[in-house]
Amino acid sequence: MNRKNTVLSILAIGALLSGLLVVSGSTTKKQEAASPARQNAVPPNIIFIFSDDHTSQAISAYGSKLAKTPNIDRIANEGAILYTNIVTNSICGPSRATLLTGKFSHLNGYKLNEKVFDVNQPVFTEELQKNGYQTAWVGKMHLGSLPHGFDYLNVLPGHGHYYNSEFINSKNESVRYPGYVTNVITKLSIDWLNQRDKSKPFFLVVGHKATHREWLPDAPDLGAYDKVNFPLPPTFYDDYAGREAAKDQDMTIEKTMRLKEDLKVHADYENSGIFNRFTPEQKNPFYDYYENKISKEFDAKKLSGRALAEWKYQRYLKDYLSVANSLDRNIGQLLNHLDKSGLAKNTVVIYASDQGFYLGEHGWFDKRFIYEESLKTPFVIRYPGVIKPGTQIRDLISNIDWAPTLLNLTGTAVPKAIQGESFLPLLKGQKIPWRKEAYYHYYEYPEPHHVYPHFGIRTDQYTLARFYGPKNFWELYDVKKDPHNLHNLYGMNGYEAVTADLKTRLKGQIQKYKDDEALTLLESKL
Incomplete structure (x- = not known):
């Protein structure tokens, strides 16, 4: 099948399943030297478990009192936990595009959900393939296309369904799998692990639909939290004073x-x-x-x-956490498979979500804002013999850093076009110069949740954001004193020097990452 016919075939499937799909060609990239995690060692396998909308407020390793997540906690306890892992655009598809490209939304072109990811751009899994890796993605991808760089794909069209969902495989075929989607994704992932080319190291993304809206639990988890009365978040009845957006x-x-x-x-x-x-x-x-x-x-x-x-x-909360029960249980099944198969000792296991999520804070659900609960996303990683158990990372990590770190872990060259940096040295306990601010830009307006587009930076102490679109204004928060982002300090007496410094740093980030739209807005008068 030629490229044109392949695209038409997948578009037909997408029209049927509301999951527009296209396939890719190949791309050449400039490379720079990589630093392998182990010298003269067998290259590690990597499993990247990637959930949807699962916030750190619902993970006990992060101190949550709402739910118990023993299997996610196990990864954290046996490796490292990132406490300030920042996304660049707090929304599902763009987060996945950033994982694949190591670039911000304005450069990878995937700013909004329900668009089509440009398959003619480089993705980091191509570099893994060049380095002898077998690559696969199972479950939710949500890019509207089938990127290159994967030997095996079996992915949900769009968001997929919690029960009896279709999947699109590497042959562009639509197959409906009976059962609860979290269980199905785990089974398909383990099947691939058993059937893969065992002469090669592998990289596998296990992409879960959980815990995305509309939160349909698996049968064993129905009513799991019925006896719990969850305390209202302190900000549930937020009056939004001083915060127009x-x-x-x-x-x-x-x-x-x-x-x-x-x-x-x-x-x-x-x-x-x-x-x-x-x-x-x-x-x-x-x-x-x-x-x-x-x-x-x-x-x-x-x-x-x-x-x-x-x-x-x-x-x-009862539904959300019941869906999360199945997610954690299935992560445990995958970890047990690694133990039983002997893969655990040389397999990096990562658990992350595409962004944070609101569990009633400010009276909200969903994500999108630069505010703490949606800006930060969970990330835990285990690598036996390389990452010391119990490691805690509080440095500012951005999800543009995920791709170069994965390449670095495998001793694979990192293309110069990737905007992020490897934080493997931090995971190994090394002291290195590291970023002092993380850049953010959100675009999707007005649908579906009427959140004004905005860009800004998060430092170790402050968040500065410029909102634009129908209205233009600034917000400033001291996240150490005000972790819930309730008090907008912009324009207040005593913060003139801080604001000026942050604006200078923001402009530096915008120029560094070549966000021309934001630069134009920044230099325009309010």
């Missing part, structure tokens, strides 16, 4: 979260594409729980006002 969004649990689709109150099991994919065996426990228990409870309470908002919050 925070006040003018559309992502509150109270007003935006939907009873029927998100919280399954009298869900439409016949016509809704969210709920009409069940087999009878799958539907019975799900329907019994949500229709005969939760919906009846809701009807009986006759809630309104704050009581309704708080009930929705409780239901949201």
Whole structure:
């Protein structure tokens, strides 16, 4: 099949499955020398477990009291945990594009969700292939295309479905796999590990749909948190004083979260594409729980006002964390497979999410803002014999740094076009010069959540952001004194020198990373 016919074939599948897919050619890149993790050692395998919207507030290794995540915690305890891991654009598809390219959204071209990733640009997995690695991606990819650089693909079209989802394989075929998607992704990943070319080292992305909206739990996890009454976050009733963008969004649990689709109150099991994919065996426990228990409870309470908002919050967390239960359980199954197969001793295991997420902070769900809860994303990594167990990294790491670090781990040359830097020396406990600020730029407006586009920097103490679009204004936060970003200090007496310094540093970052749009906005008058 030639390139034109291949593209047309995949586009036809995408039209059917609402997951536009295209395939790629090949690209040549300039390279620079790499520093291998081990000298004269067998190259390590890498498994990158990549979830969706799973925030550090829901991971016990990060101090969460909401849920227990023993298998994610195990990776952290046996290796390193990053506490200030910053994303460059807090949204699903662009985060994955940054992983693959090591570049910001303005250079890799994937600024918004539901677009098509440019397959003619370089991706770091090509370099792994040149270095003898076998590469694979299983599960959620969410790029609207099939990038090159992979020997095996079996990915969800778009977001996929929690139950009985289709997958698109390397042959551009659509195959529906019965079962709960988290379990299916783990099985497909282990199947590939068993069937791969065992003469080569491998790189595998295990891309989970969990914990993305609309949070459909697996049957064993239904009602897992029913006996828990979660405390309201201190900022649940935030009045957004002094913060124009925070006040003018559309992502509150109270007003935006939907009873029927998100919280399954009298869900439409016949016509809704969210709920009409069940087999009878799958539907019975799900329907019994949500229709005969939760919906009846809701009807009986006759809630309104704050009581309704708080009930929705409780239901949201119970569903979100129940979905996370399956995610962590499946990570444990994968870790057990590595132990039993003997792969664990020379396999780097990483767990990360595409960005942070709000679990009721500021009254919100979703992500997008440069504020702490969505800006920072979990990242834990285990590499036996190289990363000391219990390592804690508090330096500012950006997700543009992921690709060069993965290349560095494998002794693979890092292309000069990659904008990030390898933080492997930090993982190994070495003292090296490191970044003092992390750059951020969010674009998607007005749909779906009416969050103004903005760019800015996060330093060890401050966040400075410039919002633009329908309105233009600045925000400044002292994240050490104000970790919830409640007090906008921009323009306040006593912060003139800090603001001037941060604006200079912001301009430096914009110029360094060649964000011409942001530079034009920065130099324009408000």
